[in-house]
Amino acid sequence: MIIYFLPIIIILGLVTSYQDITKRKIKNKYVIIALICSILINSTLFILNLIQLDYIIFFLINIVGATLLGFIGWHFSFWGAGDAKLYLAFFSLIPLTHYKFISIDLPILELIINAFIPLFIYLTVKLILKTNFAHKRKILKRFTNHRYVLRIILTVFSLTWISKSILNYVGINSNYLYIMMGLFLISYLFNKIFEEQTIYVLIFIAIIRLFISPEHFTRFEFWFNFLSFLTGFLLIKVLIINSTDFYSYKIKISNLKEGMIPLELITKKGFAIFEKNQKFLELNKDTIAIERRTTGLTKKDIKFIQTAHNSRKLHFSHLNIQETIPFAPFIFAGCLLTIIFKGNIITALIQIFA
Numbered sequence: 001m002i003i004y005f006l007p008i009i010i011i012l013g014l015v016t017s018y019q020d021i022t023k024r025k026i027k028n029k030y031v032i033i034a035l036i037c038s039i040l041i042n043s044t045l046f047i048l049n050l051i052q053l054d055y056i057i058f059f060l061i062n063i064v065g066a067t068l069l070g071f072i073g074w075h076f077s078f079w080g081a082g083d084a085k086l087y088l089a090f091f092s093l094i095p096l097t098h099y100k101f102i103s104i105d106l107p108i109l110e111l112i113i114n115a116f117i118p119l120f121i122y123l124t125v126k127l128i129l130k131t132n133f134a135h136k137r138k139i140l141k142r143f144t145n146h147r148y149v150l151r152i153i154l155t156v157f158s159l160t161w162i163s164k165s166i167l168n169y170v171g172i173n174s175n176y177l178y179i180m181m182g183l184f185l186i187s188y189l190f191n192k193i194f195e196e197q198t199i200y201v202l203i204f205i206a207i208i209r210l211f212i213s214p215e216h217f218t219r220f221e222f223w224f225n226f227l228s229f230l231t232g233f234l235l236i237k238v239l240i241i242n243s244t245d246f247y248s249y250k251i252k253i254s255n256l257k258e259g260m261i262p263l264e265l266i267t268k269k270g271f272a273i274f275e276k277n278q279k280f281l282e283l284n285k286d287t288i289a290i291e292r293r294t295t296g297l298t299k300k301d302i303k304f305i306q307t308a309h310n311s312r313k314l315h316f317s318h319l320n321i322q323e324t325i326p327f328a329p330f331i332f333a334g335c336l337l338t339i340i341f342k343g344n345i346i347t348a349l350i351q352i353f354a
Contacts, residue, residue: 001095002339004045008037009093009339013332016086020328024259026082034089051097059096066091066108080295083327087111090335101343101351104172110344113177115327115334117345122330123239139238151199152237156230158205159186177346180232250318253309259296263320266290266305296324 012034016026042059045051070084079087091111099107131139142148163182167174190198216222248263266289290301297305308314341348 001045001050002098004041005038005093005095006339008034008041009090009335012089012093013328013335017326017329017332020082020326024324024326026086026328028082028085031082031085031089035092038089038092055096062096062106062108063088063092065106069108069112077293079327083331086328086331087115090331094335094338098339099343101341101348107343111331111334111338113334113344113346114337114341115330117337118333119325119327119330120236120239122325124235127239143234143238151202152234153230154199154202154206155187156183156233157226158202158209159183159190160226160229161209162186162205173347175344175347175350176228176232177344180229180236183229183233184236248320248322251321252318253306253314253316256297256302256305256319258299258302260319261293261296261322261324262290263322 012030016030019030020026042051042056046053046056066088070088073079073087074081074084091108094111096107099110102110160179160183163179163186164174166182167178172178190201194201210217251260290297290304305314305319309317337345
């Protein structure tokens with residue numbers, strides 16, 4: 001059935017990828033056309049009795065789920081509104097009967113997972129090529145610090161166990177990717193809740209795990225999985241920690257343009273305005289002069305910053321600007337991977353080679 005949708009998918013992918021790369025914008029009309037095509041093709045298949053009413057109902061449930069997922073991603077600045085709508089358009093063009101390798105009953109996550117795999121590879125290669133020997137040495141020095149390494153080992157050892165247990169409890173396939181996602185989420189929550197005491201909590205969990213299932217640690221499978229999670233966790237940490245240095249650039253206040261995304265929050269303190277890194281500061285909305293949006297700075301924002309700069313109310317002369325990456329090509333690539341592997345590429349490969 002995918003053959004009926006494939007021409008629309010390829011045309012949509014090529015057009016929106018070109019637009020996003022050249023103009024950093026995805027026009028709504030292409031998304032609307034794709035959604036209309038999806039409705040027309042599915043309606044025709046229903047009239048021809050090639051799909052049944054229960055398929056249509058399940059399709060609509062998935063569309064609602066994909067819409068909610070896209071909205072949540074946009075709300076938490078995971079992606080832009082255009083990317084969320086494009087994800088929905090691509091998802092609507094993949095027949096539900098095409099999915100074979102999925103992690104949960106609603107296959108709304110598969111396209112996103114498949115989109116982030118090529119994105120991760122792209123960012124990794126870019127980091128390797130963009131950094132000189134001195135930068136690589138600096139990164140290596142940081143990640144070979146014995147205290148830092150010990151904390152990372154404890155984090156992976158303790159929290160992969162919790163992550164896998166939670167996934168199994170809620171009935172989600174506990175594959176590598178989902179355990180890794182859970183690992184990062186739980187690690188983030190632990191650091192927020194326990195702060196400086198996190199290390200002791202990790203030690204406590206590690207001791208419990210050692211006592212509950214000591215027989216696992218003599219198996220080759222355990223050590224292979226542990227080292228693969230440790231390597232993946234470290235690689236992602238390297239990308240996240242060094243993203244400010246290697247996926248951003250400084251620009252003068254006078255050269256700001258509409259759509260640029262500052263890495264810092266611009267905050268008010270009396271009559272002065274400061275730039276504050278979001279990673280280290282949580283602020284009340286009343287103290288924020290300009291909110292960070294996925295759509296970037298508006299003309300009004302730029303005028304506010306430049307006026308404050310000219311009247312010497314700013315405590316900085318440059319802003320760190322996020323280097324935006326066109327996400328449409330990766331969503332298109334994720335859609336093609338979903339079609340080729342009939343679902344989640346990681347789940348597919350695990351089941352094929354298991």
